[in-house]
Amino acid sequence: MKKYGFGVDIGGTTCKIGLFEMNGTLLSDWEIKTNTENNGASILDDVATAIEGKMKEEGISKDEVQGIGVGVPGPVTADGTVLKCVNLGWGVFNVAEVLGKRTGFPVKAGNDANVAALGEMWQGGGKGYSDVVMVTLGTGVGGGIIVNGKIIAGSNGAGGEIGHIMVNEEETDVCGCGKKGCLEQYASATGIVRMAKKALATESRETTLKSLSELTAKDIFDAAKAGDAVAMELVEKLGEVLGSALAAVACVVNPEVFVIGGGVSKAGTILIDVTEKNFMDRTFHACRNAKFAMATLGNQAGMYGCVQMLLDM
Numbered sequence: 001m002k003k004y005g006f007g008v009d010i011g012g013t014t015c016k017i018g019l020f021e022m023n024g025t026l027l028s029d030w031e032i033k034t035n036t037e038n039n040g041a042s043i044l045d046d047v048a049t050a051i052e053g054k055m056k057e058e059g060i061s062k063d064e065v066q067g068i069g070v071g072v073p074g075p076v077t078a079d080g081t082v083l084k085c086v087n088l089g090w091g092v093f094n095v096a097e098v099l100g101k102r103t104g105f106p107v108k109a110g111n112d113a114n115v116a117a118l119g120e121m122w123q124g125g126g127k128g129y130s131d132v133v134m135v136t137l138g139t140g141v142g143g144g145i146i147v148n149g150k151i152i153a154g155s156n157g158a159g160g161e162i163g164h165i166m167v168n169e170e171e172t173d174v175c176g177c178g179k180k181g182c183l184e185q186y187a188s189a190t191g192i193v194r195m196a197k198k199a200l201a202t203e204s205r206e207t208t209l210k211s212l213s214e215l216t217a218k219d220i221f222d223a224a225k226a227g228d229a230v231a232m233e234l235v236e237k238l239g240e241v242l243g244s245a246l247a248a249v250a251c252v253v254n255p256e257v258f259v260i261g262g263g264v265s266k267a268g269t270i271l272i273d274v275t276e277k278n279f280m281d282r283t284f285h286a287c288r289n290a291k292f293a294m295a296t297l298g299n300q301a302g303m304y305g306c307v308q309m310l311l312d313m
């Protein structure tokens with residue numbers, strides 16, 4: 001094992017880059033702009049230039065670098081082939097191979113949600129476990145499934161797409177993916193607000209939520225914590241939907257721990273409690289000892305996971 005590794009989390013507007021020691025210590029991190037012009041043709045070259053610049057600045061030689069791990073916002077197969085990244089403009093090509101040729105370093109690539117799961121397993125909320133399901137509740141609902149320390153990427157890189165598990169056959173609104181009734185439509189920040197607005201439209205009881213002009217998921221959790229009964233019912237409903245979806249996931253992969261992250265997870269124990277309760281009520285008896293933990297690495301989880309992928313090279 002060499003001393004250093006680079007983790008690169010490529011997003012639609014910026015690329016987060018971290019210089020790590022291979023023991024998991026983040027030494028420095030910075031961002032560069034993601035240039036999506038010409039179908040993102042210069043993105044990997046920009047990343048390579050940034051890494052070379054950092055090595056020069058820190059006086060790191062090539063033979064001290066274990067490699068580069070890359071997280072990509074789209075499906076990636078186990079060999080590092082990207083199957084279309086709409087918000088980068090990328091089509092189908094092997095990211096690991098292209099960046100490897102450009103830099104001369106070994107490169108591993110993975111889907112951003114999956115590498116975030118690896119990061120949380122390595123140095124975050126899932127530390128000490130090797131069977132981990134990471135659930136990211138943000139604008140959408142992302143997932144990453146790790147079995148025996150390895151990401152389940154699946155045949156089309158779509159393994160762990162927990163957000164698009166169908167949870168309601170009756171739904172008439174359409175999910176971002178084109179289907180109807182996906183978990184994401186109920187458990188993402190936007191989904192929580194969508195459900196709240198629907199409920200409030202016919203709610204006759206007093207609730208502080210009615211006085212808010214722009215309702216957010218945080219408002220709903222805050223009101224529930226303050227004892228607002230209507231808000232608490234909305235949180236309970238969320239716990240039911242999320243807890244039952246995770247109960248089904250547990251029957252497939254039987255994880256040791258569910259790590260909950262993303263903006264919505266800032267709600268804290270109230271979210272964990274309702275989810276865990278509903279999970280316990282619904283899952284198979286032998287899956288009931290699964291733990292629930294908060295993610296701890298925030299938006300750095302992806303960078304950590306990118307470097308974790310380099311450990312077994």
Ligand SMILES: [Zn+2]
Nearest residue numbers: 164175177182
């Ligand atoms: Zn969907």
